[in-house]
Amino acid sequence: xxxxxxxxxxxxxxxxxxxxxxxxxxxxxxxxxxxxxxxxxxxxxxxxxxxxxxxxxxxxxxxxxxxxxxxxxxxxxxxxxxxxxxxxxxxxxxxxxxxxxxxxxxxxxxxxxxxxxxxxxxxxxxxxxxxxxxxxxxxxxxxxxxxxxxxxxxxxxxxxxxxxxxxxxxxxxxxxxxxxxxxxxxxx
Ligand code: ZN
Numbered sequence: 001x002x003x004x005x006x007x008x009x010x011x012x013x014x015x016x017x018x019x020x021x022x023x024x025x026x027x028x029x030x031x032x033x034x035x036x037x038x039x040x041x042x043x044x045x046x047x048x049x050x051x052x053x054x055x056x057x058x059x060x061x062x063x064x065x066x067x068x069x070x071x072x073x074x075x076x077x078x079x080x081x082x083x084x085x086x087x088x089x090x091x092x093x094x095x096x097x098x099x100x101x102x103x104x105x106x107x108x109x110x111x112x113x114x115x116x117x118x119x120x121x122x123x124x125x126x127x128x129x130x131x132x133x134x135x136x137x138x139x140x141x142x143x144x145x146x147x148x149x150x151x152x153x154x155x156x157x158x159x160x161x162x163x164x165x166x167x168x169x170x171x172x173x174x175x176x177x178x179x180x181x182x183x184x185x186x187x188x
Contacts, residue, residue: 001033003041004052005180006100009150009163010173011053014101016148018048018055020077024124028058032074032122035060041181044100046138048145051101053178059142063135071135075127078119080143082112082136097141102152103179105166107159109151111137 007014021028031054039047039060048059062072090096090108098106114132117139121127131139141151152163167173 001030001037003181003183004034004038005178006038006042006047006051006103007053008172008177008179009102009152009167010177011101011175013050013053013055014145014148014150016050016055018050018057018146018148020057024076024120024122028056028076029122031056032058032060035074036072038181042100043181045134046142047100048142050145050148057146059145061135061138061142063138073127073129074122075117075119075129075142076121076124078117078143078146080115080117080139082115082140085110085112097137097151099141099151101145101150102163102167102172105163107152107155107163109154111140115139117143 031049035047035049035052035058038052039062045063046059046061049056057077058074059078060072060074062070065071088110090110092108095110096106096108113136115136117129119127129139144151152160155163164173171177
């Protein structure tokens with residue numbers, strides 16, 4: 001197993017739709033093991049395969065349950081359904097999210113409060129996840145990655161200008177930008 005470099009905004013693999021997984025091979029199982037290790041090392045609550053440079057429809061997720069037990073797993077070839085967004089502006093205290101591919105920053109974004117995700121697990125068995133709140137947010141964020149969408153792409157004009165300013169300052173927004181958890185230390 002290995003901690004993989006995480007691509008940063010601007011790398012083309014993050015901005016194009018990923019391909020369905022045709023077959024779960026040993027290579028896929030190894031990729032998923034590395035994704036769990038990378039997600040935990042970052043640390044992050046989710047990681048999509050394009051973030052480690054692999055254009056396949058796979059993501060991992062983890063989030064502590066109310067009693068502290070981690071809720072975690074992997075979804076292959078997911079489909080996602082969501083309830084409509086509540087109208088209005090997002091609350092920066094309760095609705096801010098971040099992304100390992102735009103590290104060290106967070107911005108408020110309105111997300112659907114409830115989703116259903118279907119797909120398969122690493123054994124090819126069908127999976128169905130129905131979640132709300134933060135878990136629903138994680139599912140939407142990671143699913144977006146598989147369609148080449150970063151959460152910063154969904155921000156309003158004023159936040160988007162801030163995003164571009166930060167990217168310019170840090171030399172992001174170009175092919176090949178990446179960081180490796182445990183090796184590169186990014187200032188928040
Ligand atoms: Zn992300």
